[in-house]
Amino acid sequence: MKLLLTSAGVQNPSIHDALVDLLGKPIAESSALCIPTATHPMGGPASAWRFIAGQTPLPMSGLGWKSLGVLELTALPSIGEERWVPWVREADVLLVGGGDATYLSHWMRQSGLADLLPSLWDTVWVGLSAGSMVLTPRIGADFVEWQFAPDDSTLGVVDFSIFPHLGLEPDNTMAGAERWAAEIAGPAYAIDDQTAIKVTDGSVEVVSEGHWKLFPA
Numbered sequence: 001m002k003l004l005l006t007s008a009g010v011q012n013p014s015i016h017d018a019l020v021d022l023l024g025k026p027i028a029e030s031s032a033l034c035i036p037t038a039t040h041p042m043g044g045p046a047s048a049w050r051f052i053a054g055q056t057p058l059p060m061s062g063l064g065w066k067s068l069g070v071l072e073l074t075a076l077p078s079i080g081e082e083r084w085v086p087w088v089r090e091a092d093v094l095l096v097g098g099g100d101a102t103y104l105s106h107w108m109r110q111s112g113l114a115d116l117l118p119s120l121w122d123t124v125w126v127g128l129s130a131g132s133m134v135l136t137p138r139i140g141a142d143f144v145e146w147q148f149a150p151d152d153s154t155l156g157v158v159d160f161s162i163f164p165h166l167g168l169e170p171d172n173t174m175a176g177a178e179r180w181a182a183e184i185a186g187p188a189y190a191i192d193d194q195t196a197i198k199v200t201d202g203s204v205e206v207v208s209e210g211h212w213k214l215f216p217a
Helices: 013-023 047-053 073-078 081-090 101-111 113-119 174-184
Strands: 002-006 031-035 067-070 093-096 124-128 161-163 188-191 195-200 203-208 212-215
Touching (some): 002 013, 013 195, 013 203, 031 081, 174 188, 188 195, 203 212
Parallel strands (some): 093 124
Antiparallel strands (some): 002 195, 195 203
């Protein structure tokens, strides 16, 4: 897959240009599937709708896609892969909302989407907060909200961790990121809402009009 791992969506022209580069064509010619699953443990009853409808200040679904569908992971085990796998393969991009990354990781495994990822060579994954963190090896104990999470491990598609919303007081300060990175004990990025991490063919590029920091292993 081609990855655009954001803290708060497509917030500025640099991140927008990175997305178009990954797609290889304009957004208006691209089909998208929204994955709102991560919102369920943390958001209210309207949170998933706001993400799908683009009614939030976090630009993802409202960018002007050619078509926009919904992939709710908790429903997939009950409908069969022959139904939903073609939907995923036909999409140009998966828009993955924020919330709890361990809950999202659980349902990616349970649904079978995690097993499908390695075969989605041309698909773009655009993550927002937890939707980005779910692809990392660990998220750190402070970011675990789901009460049934066995630990802070996630899918490990990339080899670095992400501390999102850098600079958001009172919790996501640089001092907090440094403490978090010491716990992670592996390569990690702290990124603010004007920053994204672009991953193509194993190459990692930080795209930013804001602030970020790399914590080496």
